[in-house]
Amino acid sequence: MRVLVTGGAGYIGSHTVVQLVAAGHDVVVVDNFSNAKPTVVPRLEALTGGPLEVHAFDLTDRDKTESLFSERQFDAVVHFAGLKAVGESVEIPLEYYQTNLDSTFALVRAMQRHGCFRLVFSSSATVYGEHAPVPMREDLPTSATSPYGWTKVMIEQVLRDVAKTDERWRIALLRYFNPVGAHASGTIGEDPSGIPNNLMPFIAQVAVGKLDKLRVFGNDYDTPDGTAMRDYIHVEDLAAGHLAALTRLGSTDERVSTWNLGTGQGTSVLEVLHAFEAACGRELPYEIVGRRAGDIAASYADPSRAQSELGWRATRTIEDMCADQWRWQEANPLGYPD
Ligand code: UFG
Numbered sequence: 001m002r003v004l005v006t007g008g009a010g011y012i013g014s015h016t017v018v019q020l021v022a023a024g025h026d027v028v029v030v031d032n033f034s035n036a037k038p039t040v041v042p043r044l045e046a047l048t049g050g051p052l053e054v055h056a057f058d059l060t061d062r063d064k065t066e067s068l069f070s071e072r073q074f075d076a077v078v079h080f081a082g083l084k085a086v087g088e089s090v091e092i093p094l095e096y097y098q099t100n101l102d103s104t105f106a107l108v109r110a111m112q113r114h115g116c117f118r119l120v121f122s123s124s125a126t127v128y129g130e131h132a133p134v135p136m137r138e139d140l141p142t143s144a145t146s147p148y149g150w151t152k153v154m155i156e157q158v159l160r161d162v163a164k165t166d167e168r169w170r171i172a173l174l175r176y177f178n179p180v181g182a183h184a185s186g187t188i189g190e191d192p193s194g195i196p197n198n199l200m201p202f203i204a205q206v207a208v209g210k211l212d213k214l215r216v217f218g219n220d221y222d223t224p225d226g227t228a229m230r231d232y233i234h235v236e237d238l239a240a241g242h243l244a245a246l247t248r249l250g251s252t253d254e255r256v257s258t259w260n261l262g263t264g265q266g267t268s269v270l271e272v273l274h275a276f277e278a279a280c281g282r283e284l285p286y287e288i289v290g291r292r293a294g295d296i297a298a299s300y301a302d303p304s305r306a307q308s309e310l311g312w313r314a315t316r317t318i319e320d321m322c323a324d325q326w327r328w329q330e331a332n333p334l335g336y337p338d
Pocket of ligand 1: 125127198199200202214218228230269292295
């Protein structure tokens with residue numbers, strides 16, 4: 001298939017591009033490089049063994065999005081592009097709603113107009129909101145605690161409504177838990193700008209000496225060691241989940257399918273820290289501080305629907321995730337070059 005990957009230069013997008021090409025798909029990337037560096041492209045080409053077609057523009061530019069679809073025929077779209085920092089979304093909500101929604105509107109309009117009805121969308125476990133029971137199942141009601149989270153809830157709803165208007169639509173809503181790790185080559189990985197918000201890149205930067213110590217947000221949760229638990233999933237397993245979903249869209253009769261992509265396993269903040277210490281071979285400094293606003297005690301998937309319907313399951317352990325994250329961080333202490 002010829003597959004358009006929006007946000008294909010980003011963290012999850014780049015890993016998925018490598019697997020799509022390896023599976024024989026003809027991949028075209030569109031990315032505005034607002035949170036990705038162009039230097040990822042030659043690295044992707046080295047991994048895929050050939051030139052990669054990359055279009056650098058913002059999907060919210062409806063004319064450019066429309067022109068791309070006029071020039072090229074796509075069989076499917078994997079839509080990663082969007083803003084994704086929870087805290088930042090509270091500071092600049094309009095930016096988040098406008099960027100994430102407008103880009104999706106422009107994309108879906110162009111798809112409809114040009115007869116492309118297969119879409120895999122990057123949703124998030126954040127759509128389960130604050131009070132969801134664990135393990136989280138796809139049939140739970142959705143809500144959110146941040147503007148970022150609401151953009152995911154809203155886009156899911158937009159896509160469900162659009163799917164009702166044409167029987168050809170086949171849409172996958174993939175709800176990611178906590179993606180971490182990097183490609184085993186150590187040449188591509190997550191490169192957050194500024195101080196990382198997320199746990200794993202923060203620990204990796206402590207390990208490489210860029211940050212002085214980890215602050216553990218709360219040890220008074222109702223969990224075995226008191227620190228919050230999350231379902232960390234290796235980005236390579238996550239990328240494989242996209243391929244499985246794309247394949248499944250070719251045979252399902254459902255216009256919209258929702259799949260959790262997680263391991264089903266909760267790991268605490270301290271367990272992640274200790275697994276990373278084992279990976280990098282030394283103790284890492286940390287201190288316990290107060291809870292972070294908006295955090296919940298435990299979030300992990302019930303991944304059984306993806307297992308039975310996609311024949312997909314996450315296979316990599318927390319040790320694999322830390323080893324690969326460390327390989328990437330050690331080889332690229334400053335992330336991608338400018
Ligand atoms: N944590 C720390 N110290 C840090 C960073 C994080 O203790 O410096 C803790 C957090 O309190 C939390 C855990 O590590 O308990 C994981 O935090 P992350 O920020 O890595 O991940 P979250 O679960 O908060 O957020 C992730 C994604 C969001 C998504 C959310 C819900 O980053 O995009 O899951 O699905 F919205």
